[in-house]
Amino acid sequence: MSTQIGNLDQDKLLQIYYQMNLIREFEMEIEKQFMRGKLYGTMHLCIGQEGTAVGAIAALEPEDKITSTHRGHGLSIAKETDINLMMAELYGKATGISKGKGGSMHLADLDVGNLGANGILGAGQAHAVGAALTSKMRDLGYVVITFFGDGASNEGAVHESMNLAAVWELPVIFFCENNQYGMSGSVKDMTKIENIADRAVAYGMPGHIVNGSDVLEVMKVTQQAVERARKGEGPTLIEAKTYRWKGHSKSDPKKYRTSDEEKEWIDERDPIVLFRNKLIEDGVLNEEQEKKILQKVKKAIEGAVEFAEDSPEPSIESLEEDVYA
Amino acid sequence: MREITFQQAIRESMSQEMRENELVYLMGEDIGVYGGAFGVTNGMIGEFGKERIRDTPISEIGFTGAAVGSAITGMRPIVEIQFSDFLLVTIDQLVNQAAKMRYMFGGKGKVPMVLRTPNGSGLGFAAQHSQSLEAWLAHIPGLKVVQPSTPYDAKGLLKAAMDEDNTVVFFEHKMLYGMKGEVPEEAYSIPLGKADVKREGQDVTIIATSIMVQRSLEAAVQLESEGISCEVIDPRTLLPLDEETIIESVKKTGRAVVVHEAVKRGGFGGEIASVIQESEAFDYLDAPIQRLGGRFIPIPYNPELEKNSVPQVADIIEGVKATIYRS
Amino acid sequence: MANEVFMPKLGASMESGTILQWFKEEGESISEGEMLFEVMTDKVNIEIEADSTGVLLKKLYEVNDEVPVNQVIAYIGQKTEDVEGLMKESLEDERDKTPNDNKEDHNLMPFKEREKIRATxxxxxxxxxxxxxxxxxxxxxxxxxxxxxxxxxxxxxxxxDVKVTPLATKIAKAEQINLDEIKGSGVQGKIMSEDVRPQRSRVGEERREERIQMKGIRKVISQRMIESAFTAPHATITTEVDMSAIKEMRQELLPRIEEQIGERISYTEIIMKAVGLMLKKHRIINSSLQDDYIILHPNVNIGLAVAAPDGLVVPVIKECDQRGLTELTEVTKGVTRLARENKLNLDQMSGSTFTISNLGMYAIDAFSPIINQPESAILGVGRILEKPVGVAGTIVLRPMMALSLSFDHRIIDGAPAAAFLTELKETLEKPIVMLA
The missing domain is CATH 4.10.320.10 (E3-binding domain)
Structure with a gap:
């Protein structure tokens, strides 16, 4: 049995497979809990986009950083934030990663290099430029991937950030998860060009398009960009074509798209199924291993829910804490 | 003591800090060889180089956001926004990002950034380059807002701002840049949130900010000759606000006049007036609190119109007299 | 539900009334029709009956309080009722009623309770x-x-006032001296023992003065006199009238009129008749000053100064020029009697255009009466006294009477005043011309 695909060994491949499943199960679990009234506010699920999150972040070293998005649970998990703390945060508990004050849209974990999901589109790209500037000015060697969607790609701040990163040759990867819709707006209606990646040329950086359903392809393209950034050659724009299976948020009836379209992406382009098939085909994964991995995922999710549910609510006294450093 | 200008005091404060702390750098439009629109960074690129005196493209939201990103990853950026009116272009990064990150992240991370910006009217720059928008920012939890009125305060307050682990918006009035005053050569810090009694008096307390401190002092001299003794208080920082000094003074005088250049309606003067009347000073008030501020108009171009759109010395004198029912 | 008691509006011009006395105390029962309080307007005192039966729950004003008309001044109801709640409601009602009425009249400031006091x-x-x-x-x-x-x-x-040395306090207490009346000689007027000692010798020897509070009608008179004396520049002219003809005429009319109406005609009515006719002719004397206009009154309504027990009142006899002497006598006697009994109603005291003050019953010859504002002149009538006068070269005794006319010099010059008084004199000396 081969234990390698390209230069990736079995451990790494199974880790990727585990993370993709962990993201999907986590999302399905919180959707369930949300509908049971356990969670508050809203949430943006990234089921169907596991390939982009895990593929891109798999190309990073632990010291590298990301900025995340409002649809960022998968990115947090891929950057290895403790899912207990994530789950507790979604439950609004004191033990949450942000002590129950940030919630789904502001998941951050500075310790693992996640500079934060953002409720304001385009803001995170500028932060990534700044974080990359720190890396460059202090010669820290880390790179930054900043994730954004096809919707945010039209924000002025994104363009300003790409220009800044390019002109200062900063180690940033602008990673566009093109999931086809900005809320209800189809990318076809909101953007004249076929590929967001084409914009790279306007800022003097390379642009790549990648199939977001192919986690290994995503990883490979990202690795090239990371390498370039680390060498001080500046930023890259990557556009991964992907699809969110669920609505924009929990209140979205998805009237703006057809079930045929959804069916095609779900049945034929599920990144987890495609990756699983490849792993089995290449002899990296057998049924027993798969069972074990899925068991581990299930246990982790159950543990996270239990941790969140057993955690205390934040005290009212904590209300005014942490406004200022 | 040696005298230098307000503008020199700011440059000296930054230069001294940058020599001490390599994490501090400066970013903004035309701050390098050009020296900044008002010459504040003149010559700094020669000493610190273009990495640390970083000229930016004209993209305020982009480079302000970059400053936030670099601050949260350990740098201590100073951002020069060419005119405070352009703060509105950066407002997402200031209000939604810098001010809120620490809270949203559950107390993790900090954004030690100083955003310096020239504000105010008086130079004929008209409606989009002459505003005083400090109240907008003083409304935002997570920010600190500073408005120096003298070269001495400018140097010391900027040092404190650079030492802050929070985002500080530092307003420099354009008309004050040329003002000379005694400034010590060594670095020193004036704590944020400490008001300064610029002149002691008995009859009326004038609480003035930025250039209005100077105009109030001028008014106080004239009023003195008419037998009216004014105490002039400069809060120096709006956020945090030194409420105690204001309240104590009003308890002493029983009368308060609040003066700022910003448009009166919704201006910070309303906040100060409320602080007074909500405090124990209420029982000492012997006249309604007077608020003086800019008229409810965009700043006009014509010099006479421009002058008439914001409080002048005569307006302050009139305001003070109104609290003691004299004309 | 408790009934509100209002300050009644007792005349068209009445804006407020002063409570002179309450006949009931809070908590006392009262029946409809029973007297509840007495009110004084600027013209009249009237006792007001309760218009409901129950208990006087609350008096909102004290004696001597001046209250605008239609203001609630008391509540009558059942013992258990919540008056405080009602008071709040009524206050709110009032605010609703007059949302734009921001009259800031200084004179209204002393109104207690309801008036918000402006203070820093x-x-x-x-x-x-x-x-x-x-x-x-x-x-x-x-x-x-x-x-x-x-x-x-x-x-x-x-x-x-309260600064007194301990010794002075002791002496004052022992001697029952009222310290309020002592002027202290110490620092800041402090009362020292020597200030009360000399007083000691006087106590018992001298009678203490009596203090009468200026209130009620006395206060009104006082205000009106001040107003008149210090706004209208007064000038007074006098003349003497030979009353022989009038005397004769009165003797003839007396029994006839008495037979008709049971009242005795006096000189007053005859003088009023003459004055009435003269005023019709000398219109400037029958006028008022209002802002920048002199108002010449179409009617001749003569006020007659009457000494009522509490002070001066002025009942009005309307259209004197139109009435015959019989009618004039009947009306005048009637209102004079009511005046002495404090029973005049507001109408009987309003609308005078000229006033006559007759002191003829005293040993007064001439005097300077003060004009009853807003009128422009007042006639003072003295006693009739036999005096020697020269008639056609011989000295004879004639019943002479002095007339004093005070007039508002802003409106009336000396000449027209003199002309009026001269013609009045001539008319009284030859009353037959009244028929002309």
Missing amino acids: PAARKQARDYQIELNEIVGTGPRGRIQLDDVKEFVNKLEP
Whole structure:
């Protein structure tokens, strides 16, 4: 049995497979809990986009950083934030990663290099430029991937950030998860060009398009960009074509798209199924291993829910804490 | 003591800090060889180089956001926004990002950034380059807002701002840049949130900010000759606000006049007036609190119109007299 | 539900009334029709009956309080009722009624309870600290606002009164001396023992003065006199009238009129008749000054000064020029009697255009009467006395009477006043011309 695909060994491949499943199960679990009234506010699920999150972040070293998005649970998990703390945060508990004050849209974990999901589109790209500037000015060697969607790609701040990163040759990867819709707006209606990646040329950086359903392809393209950034050659724009299976948020009836379209992406382009098939085909994964991995995922999710549910609510006294450093 | 200008005091404060702390750098439009629109960074690129005196493209939201990103990853950026009116272009990064990150992240991370910006009217720059928008920012939890009125305060307050682990918006009035005053050569810090009694008096307390401190002092001299003794208080920082000094003074005088250049309606003067009347000073008030501020108009171009759109010395004198029912 | 008792509007011009007395105390029962309180307007005192039966739950005003008409002044109801709640409601009603009525009249300031007192926080605190009621203090700030200095001044005025040395206090107590009346000779007017000692010898020897509070009709008279004396420049001219003809005429009319109406005609009515005719002719004397206009009155309504028990009242006899002497006598006697009994109604006291003050029953020859504003002149009538007068070269005794005309020199010059008085004299000396 081969234990390698390209230069990736079995451990790494199974880790990727585990993370993709962990993201999907986590999302399905919180959707369930949300509908049971356990969670508050809203949430943006990234089921169907596991390939982009895990593929891109798999190309990073632990010291590298990301900025995340409002649809960022998968990115947090891929950057290895403790899912207990994530789950507790979604439950609004004191033990949450942000002590129950940030919630789904502001998941951050500075310790693992996640500079934060953002409720304001385009803001995170500028932060990534700044974080990359720190890396460059202090010669820290880390790179930054900043994730954004096809919707945010039209924000002025994104363009300003790409220009800044390019002109200062900063180690940033602008990673566009093109999931086809900005809320209800189809990318076809909101953007004249076929590929967001084409914009790279306007800022003097390379642009790549990648199939977001192919986690290994995503990883490979990202690795090239990371390498370039680390060498001080500046930023890259990557556009991964992907699809969110669920609505924009929990209140979205998805009237703006057809079930045929959804069916095609779900049945034929599920990144987890495609990756699983490849792993089995290449002899990296057998049924027993798969069972074990899925068991581990299930246990982790159950543990996270239990941790969140057993955690205390934040005290009212904590209300005014942490406004200022 | 040696005298230098307000503008020199700011440059000296930054230069001294940058020599001490390599994490501090400066970013903004035309701050390098050009020296900044008002010459504040003149010559700094020669000493610190273009990495640390970083000229930016004209993209305020982009480079302000970059400053936030670099601050949260350990740098201590100073951002020069060419005119405070352009703060509105950066407002997402200031209000939604810098001010809120620490809270949203559950107390993790900090954004030690100083955003310096020239504000105010008086130079004929008209409606989009002459505003005083400090109240907008003083409304935002997570920010600190500073408005120096003298070269001495400018140097010391900027040092404190650079030492802050929070985002500080530092307003420099354009008309004050040329003002000379005694400034010590060594670095020193004036704590944020400490008001300064610029002149002691008995009859009326004038609480003035930025250039209005100077105009109030001028008014106080004239009023003195008419037998009216004014105490002039400069809060120096709006956020945090030194409420105690204001309240104590009003308890002493029983009368308060609040003066700022910003448009009166919704201006910070309303906040100060409320602080007074909500405090124990209420029982000492012997006249309604007077608020003086800019008229409810965009700043006009014509010099006479421009002058008439914001409080002048005569307006302050009139305001003070109104609290003691004299004309 | 409790019934509100209002300050009644007793005449078209009445804007407020002063409560002279309450006939019932809070908690006392009262029946509909029973007298509840007495009110004084600027013209009349009237006792007001209760218009419902129950218990007088609450009096909102004290004696001597001046209250605008239609203001609730008391509540009558059942013992258990919540008056406080009602009072709140009524206050709100009032606010609803007059949302735009922001008349800031200084004269209204002393109205207690309902009137909001304007005072700065500093003034309020000082007043609280010294336990002073703000309504005792006159505000000098904008729109009568009480300032800190006003309170301080008030306190300064108060304090010397209470500053007494212990020894002086002891002496005063032993000798029952009222310290309020002593002027202290010490620092800041402090009362020293020597200030009360000389007083000691006087106590018992001299009668104490009696103090009568200026209130009720006395206060009204006082105000009106001041107003008249100090706004209208008075000039008084006098003349003497030979009353021989009138005397004769009265003797003839007396029995006839008495037979008809049972009243005795007096000189007053005859003089009124003559004056009435003269005023019709000399219209400037029958006028009023209103702002920049002199109003010449179409009617001749003569007020007659009458000494009522509480003071001067002036009943009005309307259209004197139109009435015959019989009618004039009947009407005049009637209102004069009512006046002496304090029973005039407001109408009987309103609308005079000229006043006659007759002191002929006393040993008064001539005097300077004060004009009853807003009239422009007043006639003072003296006694009739036999005096030697020269007639056609010989001295004879004639019943002479002095007439004094005070007139408002703003409106009336000396000449027209003199012309009026001269023609009046001639008319009285030859009453037959009245028929002309």
